[in-house]
Amino acid sequence: MASVIHACAVGELLSAYLDGELTRDELHVVVEHLDSCLECIAEFHELRDARTMLRTLPRLEVPDRALPDIHYGAELSAYLDGELPTGEQPVVFAHMALCEKCRNELYELDAARTAVRALPRLDALPDGSAHGRDGDANVIPLRRGRRSWLAASVAAAVLVLFVSLTSSDPQGPVLDLEVFSNQHVARESVQSPASLFSAELTAVDVSNP
Amino acid sequence: MAEELVPDWEDVARRYGRKIYNYAYRLTGNPDDSADLVQEVLLRVRKGLQRYTPGSFEGWLWRITRNAFLDDVRRRKRRPTVPLGDDDRGIGNPSPSPDEVLSSVRLSEDVQAALLKLPMDFRECVVLCDVVGLTYDEISDAVDIPVGTVRSRIHRGRKMLRDTLTWPL
Ligand SMILES: [Zn+2]
Numbered sequence: 001m002a003s004v005i006h007a008c009a010v011g012e013l014l015s016a017y018l019d020g021e022l023t024r025d026e027l028h029v030v031v032e033h034l035d036s037c038l039e040c041i042a043e044f045h046e047l048r049d050a051r052t053m054l055r056t057l058p059r060l061e062v063p064d065r066a067l068p069d070i071h072y073g074a075e076l077s078a079y080l081d082g083e084l085p086t087g088e089q090p091v092v093f094a095h096m097a098l099c100e101k102c103r104n105e106l107y108e109l110d111a112a113r114t115a116v117r118a119l120p121r122l123d124a125l126p127d128g129s130a131h132g133r134d135g136d137a138n139v140i141p142l143r144r145g146r147r148s149w150l151a152a153s154v155a156a157a158v159l160v161l162f163v164s165l166t167s168s169d170p171q172g173p174v175l176d177l178e179v180f181s182n183q184h185v186a187r188e189s190v191q192s193p194a195s196l197f198s199a200e201l202t203a204v205d206v207s208n209p
Numbered sequence: 210m211a212e213e214l215v216p217d218w219e220d221v222a223r224r225y226g227r228k229i230y231n232y233a234y235r236l237t238g239n240p241d242d243s244a245d246l247v248q249e250v251l252l253r254v255r256k257g258l259q260r261y262t263p264g265s266f267e268g269w270l271w272r273i274t275r276n277a278f279l280d281d282v283r284r285r286k287r288r289p290t291v292p293l294g295d296d297d298r299g300i301g302n303p304s305p306s307p308d309e310v311l312s313s314v315r316l317s318e319d320v321q322a323a324l325l326k327l328p329m330d331f332r333e334c335v336v337l338c339d340v341v342g343l344t345y346d347e348i349s350d351a352v353d354i355p356v357g358t359v360r361s362r363i364h365r366g367r368k369m370l371r372d373t374l375t376w377p378l
């Protein structure tokens with residue numbers, strides 16, 4: 001095929017050179033070599049074109065169906081206990097404003113938590129968790145009063161949230177998420193300075209939720 | 210580096226869903242398989258995040274993605290892949306500089322078709338590098354091969370791709 005058969009080993013370094021993946025010593029060798037070797041210069045241009053073609057392939061959108069519904073079942077207990085990381089709490093809160101499924105799950109969890117905490121002969125540990133003494137599973141019926149209190153408070157919170165969302169920004173929850181994602185963008189750009197391209201992708205993703 | 214927080218799942222879905230989709234599409238040329246893969250990967254990420262400890266998130270994510278992809282390949286025994294360009298809408302790709310004119314006239318379908326002709330080992334490394342935007346270290350981590358192997362696969366992959374595009378079969 002068309003591949004130039006190279007006498008010099010430097011040709012093998014040219015892709016890594018384009019990607020900024022050479023060691024300092026290698027870089028020195030390549031730069032110096034490219035000053036004089038016409039073959040490698042030609043090879044360099046061809047590889048650069050190939051790389052550019054790949055990197056400018058259109059970014060396809062994910063079909064909607066591929067992005068599943070997102071819920072926070074796993075975080076709800078920590079949410080109830082106020083143990084979520086500060087940044088995550090508003091995200092979960094905003095989600096619940098829109099998601100009946102997670103709200104219902106929160107009620108159930110709260111009821112369960114209340115029941116556990118109301119178990120007789122329990123030591124309440126300093127961290128708020130509770131452990132049964134001798135496995136006596138006295139099932140305490142869920143208490144309606146507590147449940148409806150929580151329901152009311154969440155409903156009120158949801159209402160407040162809606163009002164604040166609609167008055168400030170119609171895309172409310174997205175704002176919270178962007179705080180998160182910006183942190184990740186920052187982290188990513190630290191990790192891979194070479195990948196301009198991925199930064200561009202990220203920028204598109206963020207601006208285009 | 211200061212804040213190595215564990216990303217939450219919604220964040221991952223939002224930020225990486227599209228990258229995962231493009232990764233799968235460039236490897237297979239098949240939009241349906243690619244959409245399925247995104248779903249599968251996000252499910253696995255969701256399960257895995259609880260056990261994820263801050264480290265190389267990219268490596269971790271793409272290892273999961275790759276495993277899901279390989280499982281899928283095994284399960285399907287790979288249908289023939291068809292390059293198609295219908296929904297190849299360019300979004301956010303930078304406008305080509307003057308010396309990229311030659312490459313910019315290439316239809317993306319040609320590049321896609323050329324990609325699909327590469328042996329999978331090479332195709333994978335090239336896609337992770339040029340489509341996903343991973344560093345060689347991250348690819349080494351994701352694919353579980355030495356960095357030197359990453360380097361030579363990317364190099365040879367690009368050369369093969371160029372040859373295919375220069376002398377189309
Ligand atoms: Zn040379």
Ligand SMILES: [Zn+2]
Pocket residue numbers: 070071072095099100101102103
């Ligand atoms: Zn939900």
